[in-house]
Amino acid sequence: MSDSSRTSIFDLLLLRKPAVEEISTSIAIEATVTELFEQFRRGMLRYIGSLGLSVHDGEEIVQEVFLLLFQHLCDRKPQENLRGWLFRVAHNLALKRRIAKQAATKTTCCISADEHYDPRPSPEDHLFFQQRRDRLLSVLHALPERDQCCLYLRAEGLQYREIAGVLDISLGSVSKSLARAIRRLSNADRW
Amino acid sequence: MRFEITHLSDEELLLSADGELPAKQASAVHVHLETCWECRTRFAEMQNAIGDFIHIYRERSQVSIPPIDGPRALLRAEIRQFSSASTAHAGRGFVASTTGGAREWAVSRVVEKALRVPHVVAFATVLATFALLLFVVHLHRAQLSHHASKGSSELNGAMPQVSLTPGETVSVTVQDVCAPDFPTERQMLVPASLRRRVFQQYGISNPRPDAFEVDYLITPDLGGASSARNLWPEPYHNTIWNARVKDELEVHLKDLVCSGKLDMATAQRDLSGNWIASYKKYFQTDAPLGKPRPFLALLARFNHRELVGAFLAP
Numbered sequence A: 001m002s003d004s005s006r007t008s009i010f011d012l013l014l015l016r017k018p019a020v021e022e023i024s025t026s027i028a029i030e031a032t033v034t035e036l037f038e039q040f041r042r043g044m045l046r047y048i049g050s051l052g053l054s055v056h057d058g059e060e061i062v063q064e065v066f067l068l069l070f071q072h073l074c075d076r077k078p079q080e081n082l083r084g085w086l087f088r089v090a091h092n093l094a095l096k097r098r099i100a101k102q103a104a105t106k107t108t109c110c111i112s113a114d115e116h117y118d119p120r121p122s123p124e125d126h127l128f129f130q131q132r133r134d135r136l137l138s139v140l141h142a143l144p145e146r147d148q149c150c151l152y153l154r155a156e157g158l159q160y161r162e163i164a165g166v167l168d169i170s171l172g173s174v175s176k177s178l179a180r181a182i183r184r185l186s187n188a189d190r191w
Numbered sequence B: 001m002r003f004e005i006t007h008l009s010d011e012e013l014l015l016s017a018d019g020e021l022p023a024k025q026a027s028a029v030h031v032h033l034e035t036c037w038e039c040r041t042r043f044a045e046m047q048n049a050i051g052d053f054i055h056i057y058r059e060r061s062q063v064s065i066p067p068i069d070g071p072r073a074l075l076r077a078e079i080r081q082f083s084s085a086s087t088a089h090a091g092r093g094f095v096a097s098t099t100g101g102a103r104e105w106a107v108s109r110v111v112e113k114a115l116r117v118p119h120v121v122a123f124a125t126v127l128a129t130f131a132l133l134l135f136v137v138h139l140h141r142a143q144l145s146h147h148a149s150k151g152s153s154e155l156n157g158a159m160p161q162v163s164l165t166p167g168e169t170v171s172v173t174v175q176d177v178c179a180p181d182f183p184t185e186r187q188m189l190v191p192a193s194l195r196r197r198v199f200q201q202y203g204i205s206n207p208r209p210d211a212f213e214v215d216y217l218i219t220p221d222l223g224g225a226s227s228a229r230n231l232w233p234e235p236y237h238n239t240i241w242n243a244r245v246k247d248e249l250e251v252h253l254k255d256l257v258c259s260g261k262l263d264m265a266t267a268q269r270d271l272s273g274n275w276i277a278s279y280k281k282y283f284q285t286d287a288p289l290g291k292p293r294p295f296l297a298l299l300a301r302f303n304h305r306e307l308v309g310a311f312l313a314p
């Protein structure tokens, strides 16, 4: 690893110095990180999955995000709204990975209608629900990606301010996106 | 007279339902909804659409998301490796293979930050002088305590006490162990309760988190058990025969076992007996092959608390 070869005695001393006081708190930080991991892993995996990445990719991204969180907390960076922070970092890493993947293999975004689904309604309901669900899905996937992301993040419980932070857009854009998306979904039934 | 009321927009309805409106506006929306069937209907439609969407979205959580235990253990292991890397304990963390971007990013960032500020170099020089001074003192003391037999297990610690940690195995076959999905030592995080018990047995109360690593004697990679009899507190200050060196031996033994050149029982015995002697035997050497760099070794010889403590309050 190139960092170690560049490491001089000065670097080491400087690295060691701030570490001293932080070590006593690193256990506490680890506990915090673990707790947040337990709380948000599932939702983050779901969100990353909505961006068209596999559970495996999602798992790796989530690991990376929480490692960065550990670093973030050790650096005594702002601690308010960690949920927004987690989703923002996850969002950015996911997009980065998706671009890398798309460059490698030409795939399209977002879950396809047949994937991830194991419907178990009673037989007579089956067709009706299936059709309705497919219609909703196609409307959902026809939405601009930003609108979709707003929906997914809102479904994960994020407030508008947090969503704006994750996607790096204005508050007004968030509410416009959401209202537009919901309007289109509700029109899906009128066909 | 404004009876031609403008209806509420979808956006206003949504903002109000999501509690995103300031109180004054929110109550205006509320009042309007009470009087306007049209807007109330639209509001209900939106509510339905949200419900539909949530149903679709929920299906996604029924996707086979693996249980949290493995990923959580992995995260904890990574965090520990990361914190030991950034504090350069015994030089081990730096040498340990780290591949994730986060760690490299973090370490290089600290170094970058350090290099940007000119006066830190002067500060570092002063620290380095102290370091050398302390090193001499420490070396002297270490020699003294080496002669005193008491507490040698805690000071040296490269080998566990046989009575406490004779080594223990679980029954696995060579096929199990050599299968690609067999969990590795890194994934086998030692639970906190077990760590406490190990420390207790070794009479170490309130261990500093940065002083010891609870290490497996027989690695789980070769069938070692996750039990107190197979674990011991290995001090980080060991710079020559440390856990990293032991890892080299473990990897080598596993290669031998999986290529059929060595039986597992022998490999386990070579680890639970004198592993340093085994290392010398298998690698035909008297010293670890991947030698620590001189500066790292030097620095790692003394406790950094001592160093900074001495610097701050000489």
Ligand SMILES: [Zn+2]
Pocket (backbone or CB within 6 Å): B006, B007, B008, B032, B036, B037, B038, B039, B040
């Ligand atoms: Zn109205």
